[in-house]
Amino acid sequence: MRAKELFGITVLDKNVKSVGKIEDVDFDTETGAITNLVISLNKGIFSNDFIEVEFEKIQTIGDYVLLSEEIEAEEKAEEVTIEVEDEE
Template identity: 70%
Template sequence: MRAKELFGMTVLDSKVREVGRIEDVDIDVEEGNVESLVVSLKKGILSNDYIEVDFSNIATIGDYVLLSTEIEKEAEEAEEVTVEVEEE
């Protein structure tokens, strides 16, 4: 597999929950080994949250990248918004 084939692949954690997609790959050019993957987290359309996953935390790479660790997602609390409409 070529490094460019990793870009955009779906990343799943050890509980097989979708974490996000591969955004970048960190390669040790002297050794030619992948050191880590940068994953764009699946949080929303305008999300720019990223995590770096060390190569030792990757269980398998196939149709998906399966991690050997669980990724904790912060529980997002929705704020209740009240809109008042004045009648004319």
């Protein structure tokens, strides 16, 4: 898998709850290895909240990225409820 294929993949914590999507990756300039993933959190349409997760905390990468730990409560995405009124 190429690094650019990671962008936009949904990230799940160890409890399989959606955390956000991969926004960027950090590399070690000497080895070329990925060191961190930058995740855009699921906090709403206009959110710019990001967290960095060390590459060692990734359990698997495939259709989703599964982390080996739960994301702390203050970092977790907030649930958003949208109410839509029917126009009659």
